[in-house]
Amino acid sequence: MSTKDKSKAELLEEITRLQQQIDHLEEFAARCQQMQAALRHQISLEDMVTALATEFISVPNSQIDAAIQHALQKIGEFAGVDRSYLFLFSPNGLTMTNTHEWCAAGIAPQIDRLQNLPVADFPWWMEKLGSTDCIHISQVDALPPEAAAEKEILQAQGIRSAVVVPMALKGKLIGFLGFDSVRAATLWSNQDIRLLQLIGATICSVLARQQAEENLRRSEEKWRALVQYAPEIVATLARDGTILFINRTVSGRSVEQVAGKSIFKYLSANQHAKVREGLRLAFDHQQTYKYETSNQRTDGRTVWLSNSMAPIKHNGQVVAAILIATDITDLKETEVARETILVAEREQRLLAETLREVTLSLTAQTTHEAVLDEILKQAQRIVPYRMANIMLLEGDTLRVAREQVTGLTVNSKPIAPNPSLNLPLTSFTLEADVVHNQTPVVLADVKNEPRWVMLEHTTWIRSHIAIPICHRDNVLGILQLDSEVPGQYTWKDVEYLKPLTSAAAIALENARLYEQTRIDAETKALLLQEVNHRVANNLTAISGMLSVERNHLKEADLQAYQAIMHDLTNRVNGLATVHNMLSATEWAPIPLDEMIMGVIQSSLQMIPFSKNVDVTVSATPVRVTSDLAHNLALIINELATNTTKYALNHRDAAAISVKIQDFANQQVQIEFRDDGPGYPEDVLRMERFSVGLELVNNMTRRTLRGNWQLFNDSGAVTVIVFQAGPLPKRTTPHPFGKNKNTPGGVFLKDSDLVL
Numbered sequence: 001m002s003t004k005d006k007s008k009a010e011l012l013e014e015i016t017r018l019q020q021q022i023d024h025l026e027e028f029a030a031r032c033q034q035m036q037a038a039l040r041h042q043i044s045l046e047d048m049v050t051a052l053a054t055e056f057i058s059v060p061n062s063q064i065d066a067a068i069q070h071a072l073q074k075i076g077e078f079a080g081v082d083r084s085y086l087f088l089f090s091p092n093g094l095t096m097t098n099t100h101e102w103c104a105a106g107i108a109p110q111i112d113r114l115q116n117l118p119v120a121d122f123p124w125w126m127e128k129l130g131s132t133d134c135i136h137i138s139q140v141d142a143l144p145p146e147a148a149a150e151k152e153i154l155q156a157q158g159i160r161s162a163v164v165v166p167m168a169l170k171g172k173l174i175g176f177l178g179f180d181s182v183r184a185a186t187l188w189s190n191q192d193i194r195l196l197q198l199i200g201a202t203i204c205s206v207l208a209r210q211q212a213e214e215n216l217r218r219s220e221e222k223w224r225a226l227v228q229y230a231p232e233i234v235a236t237l238a239r240d241g242t243i244l245f246i247n248r249t250v251s252g253r254s255v256e257q258v259a260g261k262s263i264f265k266y267l268s269a270n271q272h273a274k275v276r277e278g279l280r281l282a283f284d285h286q287q288t289y290k291y292e293t294s295n296q297r298t299d300g301r302t303v304w305l306s307n308s309m310a311p312i313k314h315n316g317q318v319v320a321a322i323l324i325a326t327d328i329t330d331l332k333e334t335e336v337a338r339e340t341i342l343v344a345e346r347e348q349r350l351l352a353e354t355l356r357e358v359t360l361s362l363t364a365q366t367t368h369e370a371v372l373d374e375i376l377k378q379a380q381r382i383v384p385y386r387m388a389n390i391m392l393l394e395g396d397t398l399r400v401a402r403e404q405v406t407g408l409t410v411n412s413k414p415i416a417p418n419p420s421l422n423l424p425l426t427s428f429t430l431e432a433d434v435v436h437n438q439t440p441v442v443l444a445d446v447k448n449e450p451r452w453v454m455l456e457h458t459t460w461i462r463s464h465i466a467i468p469i470c471h472r473d474n475v476l477g478i479l480q481l482d483s484e485v486p487g488q489y490t491w492k493d494v495e496y497l498k499p500l501t502s503a504a505a506i507a508l509e510n511a512r513l514y515e516q517t518r519i520d521a522e523t524k525a526l527l528l529q530e531v532n533h534r535v536a537n538n539l540t541a542i543s544g545m546l547s548v549e550r551n552h553l554k555e556a557d558l559q560a561y562q563a564i565m566h567d568l569t570n571r572v573n574g575l576a577t578v579h580n581m582l583s584a585t586e587w588a589p590i591p592l593d594e595m596i597m598g599v600i601q602s603s604l605q606m607i608p609f610s611k612n613v614d615v616t617v618s619a620t621p622v623r624v625t626s627d628l629a630h631n632l633a634l635i636i637n638e639l640a641t642n643t644t645k646y647a648l649n650h651r652d653a654a655a656i657s658v659k660i661q662d663f664a665n666q667q668v669q670i671e672f673r674d675d676g677p678g679y680p681e682d683v684l685r686m687e688r689f690s691v692g693l694e695l696v697n698n699m700t701r702r703t704l705r706g707n708w709q710l711f712n713d714s715g716a717v718t719v720i721v722f723q724a725g726p727l728p729k730r731t732t733p734h735p736f737g738k739n740k741n742t743p744g745g746v747f748l749k750d751s752d753l754v755l
Helices: 005-056 063-077 123-130 147-157 188-231 268-284 330-362 367-381 429-438 491-553 555-584 590-605 626-646 689-702
Strands: 085-088 095-103 136-137 161-169 172-181 233-237 243-246 290-294 304-314 317-327 387-394 397-405 422-424 441-443 463-471 475-482 612-617 651-660 667-674 706-713 716-723 746-748
Touching: 005 063, 005 188, 005 330, 005 491, 005 555, 063 095, 063 161, 063 188, 063 746, 095 123, 123 136, 123 147, 123 172, 136 555, 147 463, 161 188, 172 188, 172 590, 188 233, 233 304, 243 387, 243 463, 268 290, 268 304, 268 317, 330 367, 330 491, 367 387, 367 397, 367 475, 367 491, 367 706, 397 475, 429 475, 441 491, 475 491, 590 612, 590 626, 590 651, 626 689, 626 716, 689 716
Parallel strands: 612 651
Antiparallel strands: 085 095, 085 172, 136 161, 161 172, 233 243, 233 317, 290 304, 304 317, 387 397, 387 475, 397 422, 441 463, 463 475, 651 667, 667 716, 706 716, 706 746
């Protein structure tokens, strides 16, 4: 092979190698964008749930419906569903009603037709909800025969997929919260279900508060009515407390049973002193005395009375004492209920504020070690412990990543952390169950748990909590709390710690993403330096080879050298045009028609000002990725260069027409034609070919895995067919088929050109 031939082959090989480097860099940039998108999505979910929980805590009763409607809209828009809704069951549990609904734009509301539905008509649905199962329907059409009634009503609403989570209050099912997909069938993610469960639990809490306050209001109204209209308990007592008269009783006994008996017989011992004081003041000092008592009814219920004792005089002498007692049991129970609600609300508000601070503290940490320290620090704020650790899952083994002990001594010796502890799941079945089932464990006394494995440094432990740290469906590890006191931990502690473990999972994942991003950024910088270095070296090598080749050219060969330089310049300009378009769109797919027009215009910049080429490119919705764009740019540039060489030979004007067609199987056909003299017969017969044709064949057949065809029809015509989607491993030749417009056409295969 001659020196000239060696230079061209090496040049093509360098161009291909450079293209591969660009492709690798583009793939790396796409991965970085995906990781950033996942991180932004997690932060958005956390912010939305925190904002809704804060809103529900402070919302007054009069605005609860609006707050629920707003929450349905927020979670519906966040999850990208067509409809989100809330159903509540009637107090007797016989009917269910769609109380709140949000619909996306273009989705018809269904709330008016979903009122007072008999629950007996939907046995399959109610069985699922009754067992607190999440109802996950990815295909309504695929529901089982026993769900025929449910299938009918869902199809009537145009629903194709649905997901529903039950809502329970104090163990009683009160309703359910759900998402519907109308436009397309949807496979619901665990994140969608978790979002429904979080908001459902929040709405349950708000509805419980609303019901309690309503009960309180009704109880107060009832008490006021009793005071105003109902007769009081009126009794007359002798000095020794004998009941002389009573109009009615609250003890469950009849008037006849208690009349003539001592009042102290029906009072508990701790109430005697109050009654004696009232009798003393009435008889000895003629004063009124007010006090409260609580009495046990025969049915076991405690009755509270508000008492007022005053003297009854006759002829100036006190002959008896009158006792007027008002039943204030409902009021007392209401006060207890109100105080319970206030305490629960204060605890909930404090917990919400604490969890918000915990979440902010965790998300502020960007390193793995700092996140682990912060988890244990915040866990101590929520549920105090003697020892706590975080065990991270590595294959089938749990490794202690961080452990903390707070002032614990055994046999006068302080307990020290054991950071090197590893627990194989095959040997520790308790921890294995937590990991595999993704469910917490609470041990009131480890001595009563057969799965508990006692280690040398854990003999002091009596109560234990283990909660999985899960990110989506993956278990990252376990948070464990230990105490030397039996019964120290309850399931209430688990509920307090669950939000912490959820935030911990996000924080650990964020720390991993931060670290990965840092490493990727360093790698990207190194790759860019390497690419710049290699591009500079390659350009220097190309320049040197061209110089060597020029030194060996004779005077008569200078024109051929200029032609080579002209072709190389066009190819580089074509790649530069595509590179600029991709950079402008941040390497997103670009319109095929705009790309082709840009490459042709770039190629035509090399023709003299006295000559003109009219270019027409058909419009198409097809977009191409960066790898396809660079390959197609080289092909289109060669075809445009061929037109300027031959169609403008002895002419001042020419025309280029590009027609783009896309097929249902993602195949795209580009027909490139000009009005020049056409391809010579020896080219069509493959008896003669150029570097340009070699490049077109190589890019089409081997890089794009497509096919191409040359023929003449009032000029040169080139037809290229390739796959617009991901490149397949193998393709079969596209069946062009002969027609009247393609006489004598040739279908090129790998064997037609020798590269």
